[in-house]
Amino acid sequence: MKRRPNQRTVSYRPIGVIHTPHYAPDGTPIQPRFAKGIEGTVEVFEQYTEGLKDVDGFERLWLLYHLDRIKETRLRIVPYMDTFERGLFATRAPCRPNPIGISCVRLLGVEGNVLRIADVDMLDGTPLLDIKPYVARFDSWDTQRNGWTDRLPADRKREGTRADRRFH
């Protein structure tokens, strides 16, 4: 028997906060891949520290976070890397109906309830929703077709793409 769609609002409470050297959208790297070596910390609220056991064995972690400086949803946008308008769900732009960001960051160390991380691409003070281990066997897919990103000129594929204020 099929369940009826659940359209109820869901509520989450941040489990921590992400500290980074990115204080404004302008100039912030748009992906961890473009933020290599930029360091930050994750402060996990103390009541969740127990859940961090064994995290130190992983090279990378997924951080899921609330894009708390996004004020509006736009379903058609020009992505940072492109000059054409695209459907929002074909992009990683932050102006989403549910502004949840995901970033695969490098783990440098764990000390109590604080994670030292690198490759940070989120704004300072971003509320953390979840931490999951990056497991290459689960998460690394060798896709041949990556949509509009396959057809970008080489200069826009380079590891220098930064955000600007267009979504803020």
Added chain:
Amino acid sequence: MKRRPNQRTVSYRPIGVIHTPHYAPDGTPIQPRFAKGIEGTVEVFEQYTEGLKDVDGFERLWLLYHLDRIKETRLRIVPYMDTFERGLFATRAPCRPNPIGISCVRLLGVEGNVLRIADVDMLDGTPLLDIKPYVARFDSWDTQRNGWTDRLPADRKREGTRADRRFH
């Protein structure tokens, strides 16, 4: 100037619903990697259809969804693939403080507001929160250390791991 931690509750409204042949946790694959070829559909609510433009160019998509059948949080658990207790954030177990699931599924086709997908590992009726394109250049990391999952016996690494009721 550092921003103070934002501990306010965040609220999201589902943008669609995921239909799969998995009606109960027992026997459901625990990851898309273990669900190869199992088909489902994503019904995106019509007000968001406009955002699906260009999605058809991507081979795989990230689905972010609310694990709506999880009733409690546990910070130490024995994962499906293991026999030792682990910290929750070192696992992908669903009993999380904020039960958000992420799955990288294969896109088979787009027809209006419906996506046909494969490699589905979520329960039927799961509320959808977001869709993001999988971009190999952003998301595929060749990690050498994958924590406790590196030390599993071969029989538990095989592509047959299924869920049971332990978290429900």
